[in-house]
Amino acid sequence: MSHLLSVDQFDIQSIADLFALTEKIETAPRGTYKVASSSVLTNLFYEPSTRTSSSFHSAMARLGGSVISINDVSFSSVSKGETLEDTIQVMAQYSDVIVLRHPDKGSAARAARVSKVPIINGGDGVGEHPTQALLDLYTIHKHKSLDQPLSIALVGDLKHGRTVHSLLKLLRMYDVQIHLVSPPGFLMPPELTQTQDVWHRDLHGCIQDVDVVYMTRVQKERIQDATLLQQISNYGISLELMQLARPDMILMHPLPRVDELPTCLDADPRSKYFEQTGNGLLVRQAIFYSLFGMPIPCWRPVS
Ligand code: ASP
Numbered sequence: 001m002s003h004l005l006s007v008d009q010f011d012i013q014s015i016a017d018l019f020a021l022t023e024k025i026e027t028a029p030r031g032t033y034k035v036a037s038s039s040v041l042t043n044l045f046y047e048p049s050t051r052t053s054s055s056f057h058s059a060m061a062r063l064g065g066s067v068i069s070i071n072d073v074s075f076s077s078v079s080k081g082e083t084l085e086d087t088i089q090v091m092a093q094y095s096d097v098i099v100l101r102h103p104d105k106g107s108a109a110r111a112a113r114v115s116k117v118p119i120i121n122g123g124d125g126v127g128e129h130p131t132q133a134l135l136d137l138y139t140i141h142k143h144k145s146l147d148q149p150l151s152i153a154l155v156g157d158l159k160h161g162r163t164v165h166s167l168l169k170l171l172r173m174y175d176v177q178i179h180l181v182s183p184p185g186f187l188m189p190p191e192l193t194q195t196q197d198v199w200h201r202d203l204h205g206c207i208q209d210v211d212v213v214y215m216t217r218v219q220k221e222r223i224q225d226a227t228l229l230q231q232i233s234n235y236g237i238s239l240e241l242m243q244l245a246r247p248d249m250i251l252m253h254p255l256p257r258v259d260e261l262p263t264c265l266d267a268d269p270r271s272k273y274f275e276q277t278g279n280g281l282l283v284r285q286a287i288f289y290s291l292f293g294m295p296i297p298c299w300r301p302v303s
Contacts, residue, residue, distance in 0.1 A: 068095060102125065
């Protein structure tokens with residue numbers, strides 16, 4: 001079964017294949033690749049989402065398929081106490097692929113164990129968000145060469161942010177110097193770090209040196225300790241910091257933003273976060289193309 005649960009299922013070659021497919025879709029006239037015309041996607045979201053659910057929806061529609069949207073499980077049988085496993089087995093009867101977002105780490109793997117159709121992990125708690133990481137990497141690839149050494153700062157709530165967990169794993173496949181920028185209490189989990197990573201309390205320590213700044217918001221919904229929340233002040237980016245950055249640096253953010261990324265930076269040509277969201281639509285079309293339009297998908301089966 002072709003579940004897509006983690007970026008661990010990719011290597012440099014499969015990423016190159018997926019990006020080649022993405023570029024083909026990007027440059028072709030709309031409607032060229034109707035490979036999903038008899039297919040149905042279930043978008044099953046137990047947590048709020050704007051970009052992930054809408055871009056998967058739009059990607060399926062662009063490939064000719066249709067979508068069942070369960071964006072608020074409180075209106076579904078989940079509110080009657082139905083288990084994730086039962087809901088998955090039911091929705092697998094009605095659809096050909098399920099995108100699942102759920103607050104529990106490991107939930108996508110649980111769903112995959114009982115599903116007869118592919119599960120795509122749309123974010124499992126503090127675990128992973130593989131398709132976000134792929135679209136982030138695609139955005140970097142559009143502006144920088146992944147064949148050259150790069151220097152990237154991951155900034156913010158690195159402890160609870162799943163997008164940085166998945167992205168960091170992908171970046172490890174390339175020649176990338178990693179700068180981890182976060183207040184104490186929000187550090188990247190040790191199992192994801194390596195000795196050559198450079199740690200900083202704020203962006204002043206590395207903004208001059210990096211090719212990419214990847215900002216993240218504080219994941220308030222995952223933090224119970226109010227004192228921890230008070231520690232997270234002053235880690236954001238500002239006009240002043242942007243002046244210290246390289247003219248060809250790119251500024252990214254998975255969105256939504258809160259106050260770590262002021263709107264006055266939107267007009268700076270180095271800001272790529274809205275472009276990132278558009279790349280999400282393209283990469284997710286490539287993922288569906290890989291599932292429905294090719295003999296086997298680009299990524300490795302779950303081990
Ligand atoms: N949209 C991303 C996610 O679902 C980032 C965020 O919510 O901060 O993880």
